[in-house]
Structures are given as C-alpha cells and as structure tokens.
Amino acid sequence: RAIQTPTRGIGGVALEEFNTYCELVEEHHSQTVGHLSQPPPSPLDVLLSLSSRETIPDNGNGMPPPGDAMSTRAINRFIPFSSQMRNLRSSAKRETVSGLLSTIIDTLDLKTHFDSISKTSGEFEDRWGNVMELCQASERYSDDGPAAAVISNNEDASNAADMEGSTENVDKSTIIETPLGNFLDDVALLTDMGDNSDLNNSPALVTNLMT
Incomplete structure (x- = not known):
C-alpha cells in the first residue's frame, strides 16, 4: 500500500479469496507430497503461480486451480500483479542491489506516485531525497553480485x-x-x-x- 502497487482492484475480498487459495494449495501439498518433507509453497510461490502454472512444483499430482477458491474478477486483478512481481524477482537474480532499486523505481513509477501523494513541492523533495539516499547507499553492494545471490563463507x-x-x-x-x-x-x-x-x-x- 505504501507504493500503491497494484494501483487498484485488490481489496479485502480479493485478499481473502487469495488467502483461501493459499490454504487450499497447502492442504493439497500436505496430501500429495508432504510426506517427502518438502516445505509447502509460500504465499509468494502461490502469487507467482497465477501468472505461470509452472511456478509451483506438483510432483505430477496437479495443483488445485485458482478458480476453486478465487472469483474470476479476483484472479484477473492478481495476474498483472503476479507478473510484475515475477519480473522483479527475476531482476533480483540478475541485477545488483543498486540496479534492482532502479528497476523497481522505474517499473512502479514511484517518482510519479510520490509526486501525486505529496501536498507540497517541499514534501515531494523530501520523499524523493530519501529515495536517492537509499539508491546511493545501495551502491556499496555493487561488488557483491546480483541482489539475490547467496553470500556465505560456508x-x-x-x-x-x-x-x-x-x-x-x-x-x-x-x-x-x-x-x-x-x-x-x-x-x-x-x-x-x-x-x-x-x-x-x-x-x-x-x-x-x-x-
């Protein structure tokens, strides 16, 4: 809600339907592959699956379709958001932290959003100054590789x-x-x-x- 993404269409009812679908997926998982000690799909996994049914591994047992818990209207509202988050996660695997922040700012058009919610030009300048401060701070991690890359001495x-x-x-x-x-x-x-x-x-x- 802080960055108003998605801009509209996903309210309390749609979220409740999505949560119900997450519970349905988890129940299906426990009945089919839970005995293999595999962790259940996370809500993010479920969200991303709405724009690609290949996201959640089903071990050949199939997955319950979203329509079993969500209305067509809710599904259609979630799909663009799912696709957007999928692209950002993909960017995190390729881009540095600094590059990822730039992609997020551009993809979500945050400058326009902060301008629209600021009551004065001074308020906007403060908000945007904070964003630029974050971007500047992120540059120190540029030598560490992609934002989502695992760093470990182990x-x-x-x-x-x-x-x-x-x-x-x-x-x-x-x-x-x-x-x-x-x-x-x-x-x-x-x-x-x-x-x-x-x-x-x-x-x-x-x-x-x-x-």
Whole structure:
C-alpha cells in the first residue's frame, strides 16, 4: 500500500479469496507430497503461480486451480500483479542491489506516485531525497553480485542454495546472506520490543526503513 502497487482492484475480498487459495494449495501439498518433507509453497510461490502454472512444483499430482477458491474478477486483478512481481524477482537474480532499486523505481513509477501523494513541492523533495539516499547507499553492494545471490563463507551452504534462492536443503544453523538482505539490514532501524495489540499482545519487533 505504501507504493500503491497494484494501483487498484485488490481489496479485502480479493485478499481473502487469495488467502483461501493459499490454504487450499497447502492442504493439497500436505496430501500429495508432504510426506517427502518438502516445505509447502509460500504465499509468494502461490502469487507467482497465477501468472505461470509452472511456478509451483506438483510432483505430477496437479495443483488445485485458482478458480476453486478465487472469483474470476479476483484472479484477473492478481495476474498483472503476479507478473510484475515475477519480473522483479527475476531482476533480483540478475541485477545488483543498486540496479534492482532502479528497476523497481522505474517499473512502479514511484517518482510519479510520490509526486501525486505529496501536498507540497517541499514534501515531494523530501520523499524523493530519501529515495536517492537509499539508491546511493545501495551502491556499496555493487561488488557483491546480483541482489539475490547467496553470500556465505560456508562452501556447503553456497553449493546447497541454488540460483532460485532456495535454502530448503541448507543446514538450518547456517546463516544465508544475500546482498539485498544485507542492504535491508543496514538501512533498517530496529525499535525496541513491545506489546502489539494487533498480535494478541505478543512481543513484536517493528522495523522502520529510511523511506
């Protein structure tokens, strides 16, 4: 919602239908390939599958079609968003952090968006200045390779994590790092733990990014 992407069409009803579909996919997974100790598809996997049915591996058992849980209207609203996120994820595998940020800014037309939500030219300049500050900070990671590339001193971890960014076969005690993850860690300001009424009063960590 912060970057108004997608611009319209995906509201509470569509999100509820999508969440129901995610649950349906997870249930199907547990009944067909769950015994193989494969992790269930993530919501991102499900989202990307809407623009390509090849996204979710089905082990030959097929996957429930989106229409089993989502209306045609909701599916049609999600498909462009799915395609957009697919392209950005693909860019993260090829481009440096700096290049990825530039692609995101251009793809989502963020400059126009920030201009439209700013009440004054000064407010817009502050917003855009923050974006440029992020871009400048990202340049220090340019020598680390693609944004989604795995960085690790552990050779076994590097070999286990493939170009898709999969870490399911990596020793859980191994910390997997990527240039994008390191960048987000470095620009994030972590607040103190506190009670959050939205999470049933359970302790929660809140992260505020520069922009």
